[in-house]
Amino acid sequence: xxxxxxxxxxxxxxxxxxxxxxxxxxxxxxxxxxxxxxxxxxxxxxxxxxxxxxxxxxxxxxxxxxxxxxxxxxxxxxxxxxxxxxxxxxxxxxxxxxxxxxxxxxxxxxxxxxxxxxxxxxxxxxxxxxxxxxxxxxxxxxxxxxxxxxxxxxxxxxxxxxxxxxxxxxxxxxxxxxxxxxxxxxxxxxxxxxxxxxxxxxxxxxxxxxxxxxxxxxxxxxxxxxxxxxxxxxxxxxxxxxxxxxxxxxxxxxxxxxxxxxxxxxxxxxxxxxxxxxxxxxxxxxxxxxxxxxxxxxxxxxxxxxxxxxxxxxxxxxxxxxxxxxxxxxxxxxxxxxxxxxxxxxxxxxxxxxxxxxxxxxxxxxxxxxxxxxxxxxxxxxxxxxxxxxxxxxxxxxxxxxxxxxxxxxxxxxxxxxxxxxxxxxxxxxxxxxxxxxxxxxxxxxxxxxxxxxxxxxxxxxxxxxxxxxxxxxxxxxxxxxxxxxxxxxxxxxxxxxxxxxxxxxxxxxxxxxxxxxxxxxxxxxxxxxxxxxxxxxxxx
Numbered sequence: 001x002x003x004x005x006x007x008x009x010x011x012x013x014x015x016x017x018x019x020x021x022x023x024x025x026x027x028x029x030x031x032x033x034x035x036x037x038x039x040x041x042x043x044x045x046x047x048x049x050x051x052x053x054x055x056x057x058x059x060x061x062x063x064x065x066x067x068x069x070x071x072x073x074x075x076x077x078x079x080x081x082x083x084x085x086x087x088x089x090x091x092x093x094x095x096x097x098x099x100x101x102x103x104x105x106x107x108x109x110x111x112x113x114x115x116x117x118x119x120x121x122x123x124x125x126x127x128x129x130x131x132x133x134x135x136x137x138x139x140x141x142x143x144x145x146x147x148x149x150x151x152x153x154x155x156x157x158x159x160x161x162x163x164x165x166x167x168x169x170x171x172x173x174x175x176x177x178x179x180x181x182x183x184x185x186x187x188x189x190x191x192x193x194x195x196x197x198x199x200x201x202x203x204x205x206x207x208x209x210x211x212x213x214x215x216x217x218x219x220x221x222x223x224x225x226x227x228x229x230x231x232x233x234x235x236x237x238x239x240x241x242x243x244x245x246x247x248x249x250x251x252x253x254x255x256x257x258x259x260x261x262x263x264x265x266x267x268x269x270x271x272x273x274x275x276x277x278x279x280x281x282x283x284x285x286x287x288x289x290x291x292x293x294x295x296x297x298x299x300x301x302x303x304x305x306x307x308x309x310x311x312x313x314x315x316x317x318x319x320x321x322x323x324x325x326x327x328x329x330x331x332x333x334x335x336x337x338x339x340x341x342x343x344x345x346x347x348x349x350x351x352x353x354x355x356x357x358x359x360x361x362x363x364x365x366x367x368x369x370x371x372x373x374x375x376x377x378x379x380x381x382x383x384x385x386x387x388x389x390x391x392x393x394x395x396x397x398x399x400x401x402x403x404x405x406x407x408x409x410x411x412x413x414x415x416x417x418x419x420x421x422x423x424x425x426x427x428x429x430x431x432x433x434x435x436x437x438x439x440x441x442x443x444x445x446x447x448x449x450x451x452x453x454x455x456x457x458x459x460x461x462x463x464x465x466x467x468x469x470x471x472x473x474x475x476x477x478x479x480x481x482x483x484x485x486x487x488x489x490x491x492x493x494x495x496x497x498x499x500x501x502x503x504x505x506x507x508x509x510x511x512x513x514x515x516x517x518x519x520x521x522x523x524x525x526x527x528x529x530x531x532x533x534x535x536x537x538x539x540x541x
Contacts, residue, residue, distance in 0.1 A: 034505030047106025
């Protein structure tokens with residue numbers, strides 16, 4: 001839900017704020033006042049493409065900010081969005097203060113805000129999107145069958161891919177096969193293990209310098225704890241002398257204590273150095289073996305590296321190709337059998353999905369047609385047609401096409417919406433669909449532009465009733481020229497253009513007498529006593 005939108009320097013708008021209510025909000029005003037600019041601001045917040053032409057003349061950039069309340073499983077979440085567009089056309093987006101992309105904006109905001117203007121009805125005019133409307137309305141009946149079908153579709157695709165892999169391997173050229181066998185032989189001659197190369201390199205450095213290590217550690221041990229003139233002997237002598245002297249000056253006892261701690265540490269080091277000396281091995285045979293193995297591994301790394309993981313990956317790939325060719329007949333038979341089984345399962349789930357959709361389709365069409373009748377569309381009907389496609393045309397959405405057909409009258413043929421419905425009719429069909437979907441609709445906010453095009457009289461009243469009903473399940477924002485719609489709103493904004501030399505669009509919330517005057521203007525174009533009385537009467541109903 002939109003909590004607030006603030007716009008700066010967009011088209012004729014210098015600065016404007018819109019705070020729609022949770023139910024029905026309306027925007028009214030003279031033609032050309034700038035209502036389209038506000039819709040452009042909404043589109044920017046929904047992640048749609050930005051253009052430098054949107055920036056107000058003379059300004060460096062435009063800015064649109066919005067705060068949204070998004071419903072999630074964990075509860076309601078606030079989201080603050082800012083979209084800036086420079087005069088050079090570059091767009092910058094932040095989400096809760098974090099730099100983001102227009103794609104992220106579309107995913108988070110575009111998913112919950114639906115702009116339902118006549119020019120935005122391409123989704124309804126594209127038959128590929130119709131299945132989503134039906135599945136959303138009949139979620140409980142269709143979802144289980146669809147989930148089984150989608151899983152079977154993916155399994156069938158995976159089986160077909162595996163079969164193609166087996167066929168491709170079986171037809172591999174002799175050069176590819178020879179190369180794979182060479183790689184397999186080279187690596188298997190060495191049989192390297194993960195981590196072994198690093199361990200060998202460390203061990204080899206020690207083995208190659210074993211004599212120097214023995215000499216160094218032996219010298220260190222003798223210096224620390226040898227039979228003659230060792231460091232430990234000198235320290236113990238110093239401790240004895242300080243202990244004797246401490247009888248005359250107690251301060252020297254602390255010095256003796258410190259030296260004792262040093263003796264303990266020196267004794268530990270001497271023991272460690274002695275053990276290290278004893279562990280060093282001068283085995284020339286083992287040294288040669290290690291040098292040879294490291295050399296063999298380095299050869300593999302140069303050929304198939306740079307890491308041992310790469311070497312083993314190359315070995316696995318080669319082994320797979322050799323195995324596929326050597327066992328091609330068995331693998332081909334198994335892969336073909338897997339495809340057959342996957343296709344049988346897919347066909348069964350496809351039948352179940354079609355059955356569920358065909359069962360739900362008449363009820364859905366009837367519900368939408370009922371709402372169309374409320375909108376005074378005469379005897380017009382919506383027909384939901386489901387047709388099984390050729391197997392090659394199946395998609396993850398299903399095996400059949402789902403298309404909404406428009407039937408202008410009982411005795412007239414049903415045709416695709418895009419071919420026979422006018423812009424105004426498409427708008428009202430979309431409105432009827434949204435009312436039928438109700439709370440199941442993923443969009444939380446619906447913005448209608450020109451939904452009242454060509455509407456008047458009783459149809460205007462009916463349209464107002466339907467929009468009011470829709471506002472019980474959605475946040476609804478309507479750009480309208482109909483007083484019958486405007487009086488049903490809980491929030492009313494007037495869009496006006498002021499100034500001639502440098503015109504500006506303003507947006508003002510109206511209440512009380514100001515709202516009565518705006519309704520009067522919408523009714524008759526003036527604020528005469530009769531118009532004001534009529535407006536007040538409509539608002540009081």
